[in-house]
Amino acid sequence: MSSQYPELKGFYHLRETIGSGGFAKVKLAYHALTGEKVAIKIMDKRALGDDLPRVKTEIAAMKELCHQHICKLYQVLETETRFYMVLEYCPEGELFDYIVSKDRLDEAEARIFFRQIVSAVAYIHIKGYAHRDLKPENLLLDEDQNLKLIDFGLCAKPKGGMENHLFTCCGSPAYAAPELISGKQYLGAEADLWSMGVLLYALLCGYLPFDDEKIPSLYRKIQSGKYEVPDWLTPESSILIAQMLQVDPKRRISIQQLINHPWLRKGFNIPCEFESKYKMTLDEDCLTELAVHYGQKRREMETKVSEWNYDYLTASYFLLLEKKMKGRPVRLLQKPTATD
Ligand SMILES: O=C(Nc1ccc2c(c1)CCNCC2)c1ccc(-c2cn[nH]c2)cc1OCc1ccccc1
Numbered sequence: 001m002s003s004q005y006p007e008l009k010g011f012y013h014l015r016e017t018i019g020s021g022g023f024a025k026v027k028l029a030y031h032a033l034t035g036e037k038v039a040i041k042i043m044d045k046r047a048l049g050d051d052l053p054r055v056k057t058e059i060a061a062m063k064e065l066c067h068q069h070i071c072k073l074y075q076v077l078e079t080e081t082r083f084y085m086v087l088e089y090c091p092e093g094e095l096f097d098y099i100v101s102k103d104r105l106d107e108a109e110a111r112i113f114f115r116q117i118v119s120a121v122a123y124i125h126i127k128g129y130a131h132r133d134l135k136p137e138n139l140l141l142d143e144d145q146n147l148k149l150i151d152f153g154l155c156a157k158p159k160g161g162m163e164n165h166l167f168t169c170c171g172s173p174a175y176a177a178p179e180l181i182s183g184k185q186y187l188g189a190e191a192d193l194w195s196m197g198v199l200l201y202a203l204l205c206g207y208l209p210f211d212d213e214k215i216p217s218l219y220r221k222i223q224s225g226k227y228e229v230p231d232w233l234t235p236e237s238s239i240l241i242a243q244m245l246q247v248d249p250k251r252r253i254s255i256q257q258l259i260n261h262p263w264l265r266k267g268f269n270i271p272c273e274f275e276s277k278y279k280m281t282l283d284e285d286c287l288t289e290l291a292v293h294y295g296q297k298r299r300e301m302e303t304k305v306s307e308w309n310y311d312y313l314t315a316s317y318f319l320l321l322e323k324k325m326k327g328r329p330v331r332l333l334q335k336p337t338a339t340d
Pocket residue numbers: 018019020026028038039041071087088089090091092093094140150151
């Protein structure tokens with residue numbers, strides 16, 4: 001099998017394919033040095049065609065985004081025919097399938113998920129990004145049922161910050177803001193807030209607020225801003241959804257107001273914390289373990305890791321840190337593992 005992917009041999013032990021979409025195949029793998037599970041997204045450059053810039057956008061964005069509710073990029077490998085992205089393992093699949101399996105979520109469970117979504121979106125907005133394709137299919141669940149935001153292929157980092165307007169109409173129609181589909185100039189952050197309103201509605205109702213198989217009538221429904229409010233929605237939930245599904249982006253709730261919103265604080269009494277749990281300083285134990293393994297001085301290892309080349313060393317550092325955060329021993333496997 002690994003003869004098909006020679007660049008991975010000795011570094012990752014490939015296992016089954018866990019998903020294959022349009023231009024990407026996702027395979028389960030083990031990182032050889034730590035034994036940690038990862039997902040490897042394999043893209044054929046020829047098949048990508050004019051989607052190639054999308055992959056470059058995604059890689060550039062994910063290198064800058066390091067957050068507990070954003071799927072972590074560990075390593076990027078590029079050959080003349082392929083891109084490989086080594087990504088955080090999310091074995092519980094898509095939030096979309098989870099909602100479908102439960103029909104719809106009760107307010108308490110929806111609140112837990114929505115706080116994680118707000119945390120991730122607030123973080124990327126502060127970093128100057130707009131996701132622009134927020135939907136349940138782009139939210140994966142890890143082994144602890146925590147949400148991980150994926151697919152930054154359509155994200156924007158407007159020059160000179162988030163105040164600058166965007167033009168490209170993109171993302172999934174049912175989640176797209178009125179100003180985005182009207183071809184007008186729009187602010188990415190404001191369009192993301194609308195999509196989050198559609199997302200919250202989908203969590204609590206199990207179906208979409210605006211839906212139609214014909215795009216033009218779907219667009220008319222979105223631009224009308226009128227949607228059905230089922231009787232199981234509490235007044236508080238309906239109020240929050242209404243504040244997000246404001247057709248006029250200037251009247252729409254902002255991410256700052258959302259973080260402190262009473263609906264989100266209910267039962268938590270603390271605002272959504274959106275800071276990344278990842279420290280900016282390097283972890284001593286991980287650096288020492290790597291230095292010993294590679295027979296380098298700790299200072300040299302610290303300098304090397306700090307280059308963040310998103311090579312095998314970057315992956316090994318992050319996955320060692322992952323082990324530490326999960327309370328597993330901060331140890332690298334010395335000899336090739338039995339799973340070879
Ligand atoms: O780890 C990922 N997926 C994943 C891993 C293990 C398992 C499953 C799923 C569910 C199917 N049963 C086997 C267990 C996984 C991680 C990151 C990304 C990813 C990050 N940016 N882009 C893609 C995609 C991933 O998957 C795609 C997928 C496959 C089947 C359904 C749902 C999702």
